[in-house]
Amino acid sequence: MIILETRGLTYSYPDGTLAVQDLNLKIEKGKKVAFVGKNGSGKSTLFLLLNGTLKPKKGEVLFHAQPFKYSSKALRKIRKSIGIIFQNSEDQIFAPTVYQDVAFGPTNLDLPKEKVQALADRALEQVGLSHLKNKPPHHLSGGQKKRVAIAGVMAMEPEVIILDEPLANLDPVGADEIMDLLNEFNHFGSTLIISTHDVDLAYRWADYVYLMSNSKLIGKGTPEEVFRDMELLKEGNLRQPSTLEIYHEIARRGLARGKTLPKTIPELVNTLKPPELMWAELPPGTQEGDSLNLGVLYGDYAQNSPYEAINGRVLHLYPEGKAIVEISRKGFKAGCILIYDTNHYSHSEVLKVINEGEIDFVGAMGKRSKTLAEADGIYLDVSSGVIDRSLLTALCGKRCLILTGGGMVEHALQRIRDYVEKSGIELNVGTVNRNGKGLCWLEGFEKAVEVNQKISL
Amino acid sequence: MTNLLDDYALSSPLRYQNNWLKLAIVAFGLFAGVSSTSFPPLFFMSFCMAFATVYLGKTPPKLYLKLLLAPLGFAGIGALVLVFFMGSGQELYSFSLLGYPLNIRADGLALALLVLARAVNGMCCLYFLALTTPMIELFAVLKASRLPDSLIELSMLIYRYIFVFLDTALSIKYAQTVRLGYGNFKKSFNSFTMLASTLFIRSWEQGERLFVAMDSRCYYGKMPVFETKRPVKAPEILLTSIYFLITLALVHFKEITTIV
Numbered sequence: 170m171i172i173l174e175t176r177g178l179t180y181s182y183p184d185g186t187l188a189v190q191d192l193n194l195k196i197e198k199g200k201k202v203a204f205v206g207k208n209g210s211g212k213s214t215l216f217l218l219l220n221g222t223l224k225p226k227k228g229e230v231l232f233h234a235q236p237f238k239y240s241s242k243a244l245r246k247i248r249k250s251i252g253i254i255f256q257n258s259e260d261q262i263f264a265p266t267v268y269q270d271v272a273f274g275p276t277n278l279d280l281p282k283e284k285v286q287a288l289a290d291r292a293l294e295q296v297g298l299s300h301l302k303n304k305p306p307h308h309l310s311g312g313q314k315k316r317v318a319i320a321g322v323m324a325m326e327p328e329v330i331i332l333d334e335p336l337a338n339l340d341p342v343g344a345d346e347i348m349d350l351l352n353e354f355n356h357f358g359s360t361l362i363i364s365t366h367d368v369d370l371a372y373r374w375a376d377y378v379y380l381m382s383n384s385k386l387i388g389k390g391t392p393e394e395v396f397r398d399m400e401l402l403k404e405g406n407l408r409q410p411s412t413l414e415i416y417h418e419i420a421r422r423g424l425a426r427g428k429t430l431p432k433t434i435p436e437l438v439n440t441l442k443p444p445e446l447m448w449a450e451l452p453p454g455t456q457e458g459d460s461l462n463l464g465v466l467y468g469d470y471a472q473n474s475p476y477e478a479i480n481g482r483v484l485h486l487y488p489e490g491k492a493i494v495e496i497s498r499k500g501f502k503a504g505c506i507l508i509y510d511t512n513h514y515s516h517s518e519v520l521k522v523i524n525e526g527e528i529d530f531v532g533a534m535g536k537r538s539k540t541l542a543e544a545d546g547i548y549l550d551v552s553s554g555v556i557d558r559s560l561l562t563a564l565c566g567k568r569c570l571i572l573t574g575g576g577m578v579e580h581a582l583q584r585i586r587d588y589v590e591k592s593g594i595e596l597n598v599g600t601v602n603r604n605g606k607g608l609c610w611l612e613g614f615e616k617a618v619e620v621n622q623k624i625s626l
Numbered sequence: 627m628t629n630l631l632d633d634y635a636l637s638s639p640l641r642y643q644n645n646w647l648k649l650a651i652v653a654f655g656l657f658a659g660v661s662s663t664s665f666p667p668l669f670f671m672s673f674c675m676a677f678a679t680v681y682l683g684k685t686p687p688k689l690y691l692k693l694l695l696a697p698l699g700f701a702g703i704g705a706l707v708l709v710f711f712m713g714s715g716q717e718l719y720s721f722s723l724l725g726y727p728l729n730i731r732a733d734g735l736a737l738a739l740l741v742l743a744r745a746v747n748g749m750c751c752l753y754f755l756a757l758t759t760p761m762i763e764l765f766a767v768l769k770a771s772r773l774p775d776s777l778i779e780l781s782m783l784i785y786r787y788i789f790v791f792l793d794t795a796l797s798i799k800y801a802q803t804v805r806l807g808y809g810n811f812k813k814s815f816n817s818f819t820m821l822a823s824t825l826f827i828r829s830w831e832q833g834e835r836l837f838v839a840m841d842s843r844c845y846y847g848k849m850p851v852f853e854t855k856r857p858v859k860a861p862e863i864l865l866t867s868i869y870f871l872i873t874l875a876l877v878h879f880k881e882i883t884t885i886v
Contacts, residue, residue, distance in 0.1 A: 217838070222841060222842055241846075245844050245846070248842050248844050249844055252842075253842050255835075259790050259832075260832070260835040260836065260839050262786075263783055263787070263839065263840065264782060264786060264850070265782050265785050265786050265852070266762045266852045268852055269782075269850050269852045272850040273840075273843055273845075273849065274843045276848050276849070277844045277845050277848045303762070303852065303854070304636070305632075305760075305762055305789070306789075307786075307789035307790070307793075308636070322843070325844070
């Protein structure tokens with residue numbers, strides 16, 4: 170479903186400079202969209218057009234297939250549904266306290282006082298700033314100010330959130346936290362639009378990318394499509410994302426192969442499969458190109474995980490049943506990732522899972538889970554980019570526990586299963602404490618390992 | 627980063643007491659101080675206020691003394707003038723300066739000391755308010771006292787942007803200093819004019835951005851006010867009433883003695 174659309178959108182500043190020329194966009198509901206372009210390519214102006222602050226010279230903007238009307242009543246409706254977060258938080262935070270700033274939007278929507286308070290409190294909790302609600306903004310750090318700005322917009326419960334350079338001037342962990350927060354919102358149904366000149370961010374985060382240059386749209390498509398096109402990137406004064414560049418370089422040296430382009434570091438690692446060639450004796454009747462099951466390695470022979478299946482593809486047949494075979498290792502039961510739902514949190518249970526499940530690595534996703542873990546003194550190995558790091562750790566045969574709550578559980582499960590499907594490496598994934606089943610899943614996991622051991626022996 | 631009075635007030639534990647109670651204490655102190663004609667109630671009130679600010683409000687004592695000294699200088703000069711030029715009673719001491727006779731009279735001295743004591747009392751009362759009640763708490767009080775909304779909203783915005791522009795001004799000043807903009811008087815003068823004009827343009831631009839920001843969050847004339855319920859507790863009422871009663875008694879006692 171298309172939520173936001175522009176047709177032939179053109180805007181020029183009063184002095185005649187064209188800021189946006191003939192833009193045709195179609196933004197789908199629930200997607201993560203990134204506008205990428207160098208400084209001054211017209212992204213910020215476009216965003217002001219998208220929430221009705223600027224009125225286009227030509228063309229129109231459509232929200233839910235209805236063209237924008239520029240009466241003040243209609244604009245209020247649009248701005249309630251399309252929230253915008255500016256690059257500089259100082260511009261956005263204008264109330265004397267954090268709470269007042271977050272409550273500003275709902276107050277102006279004429280909601281009753283209790284409702285305003287509930288909305289503001291919830292938004293502050295979502296961004297993890299409830300404890301700072303009576304502080305003046307000038308006592309906050311840059312990352313905290315950004316989160317206040319986000320909470321101020323979230324309090325109006327918009328359908329679309331537009332963020333202009335959301336990660337500008339933030340430290341890496343602060344930036345990861347903001348991105349986690351945005352992913353959380355997206356998971357619960359918000360459509361996100363960001364502008365950035367960070368190609369790495371756009372490549373790994375976005376579902377759809379628009380490339381802008383000199384006030385024009387020069388490219389659009391999925392990140393893989395857009396960032397593969399070197400000519401396009403050159404035209405936009407951009408470079409390739411690092412992940413992609415590394416992949417291309419190692420692929421050229423024959424050290425990596427993959428069907429799809431890797432987006433994240435686990436995916437990149439997964440493409441690292443140097444082909445190994447060996448002589449093998451073949452059963453009669455094998456053809457070139459056939460696949461063979463050559464057995465299972467474990468112990469010192471298995472490099473990445475406790476057990477590795479060795480498969481071979483016949484490259485060239487020789488007489489007397491011998492052949493050159495390209496072998497590939499496929500680890501199975503590499504490690505496991507457990508997901509603990511913090512909506513049913515109990516401190517002792519988490520400790521039990523960590524001890525009895527021999528967990529090597531604990532991560533928390535979502536502000537609430539992080540706060541819970543920190544309050545109870547659970548050591549978190551990682552608190553940003555949790556899924557990626559857990560995958561990498563699990564690939565090394567370790568056991569990971571992810572603490573997260575609510576709908577984020579499904580989101581994490583889905584991401585890990587997607588990875589399993591794409592990579593063909595089977596990881597154990599599961600939730601620990603869903604449906605009040607307690608730890609039965611863990612027991613099931615132990616059994617599964619035993620069965621596998623028997624098979625391989 | 628600079629430390630303003632407001633920053634101390636924000637971290638003061640007395641911040642979380644009822645604002646109206648604090649205002650009442652301060653207002654009482656000011657009125658009683660002005661209407662008192664003897665020293666004991668003035669000393670008593672100054673001491674109580676200073677104690678409350680430093681001990682209960684956890685203001686650093688050094689800072690408090692420094693703060694008191696600044697206006698005390700002015701009050702001292704004023705008192706000195708009174709000593710020499712007021713009064714008509716008994717002469718205590720006289721001398722001549724460059725052939726001009728100067729006399730210190732008993733009632734002039736008494737008046738000067740009373741004015742000084744009143745000034746100290748007034749300052750102690752106002753510092754109690756300034757160091758324990760941050761601006762953000764006072765906005766709710768302003769709102770409740772039925773001042774026009776637009777005035778309160780304006781003051782809230784001004785309050786917020788004071789800090790933004792203070793930061794801007796400091797960073798401009800720093801940028802000028804590291805490029806030797808304040809080397810001598812002429813350069814300082816030049817740099818300062820530049821700073822002032824840049825700040826003016828910046829604030830103009832900031833105003834435009836503020837308008838867009840408020841507009842995109844559906845502004846149509848409403849600013850929420852930060853209100854928290856801070857009930858007055860029994861010990862506070864008790865302590866305040868004891869303070870009021872002792873002060874009144876001291877003021878009254880003096881009146882009785884003068885009548886007698």
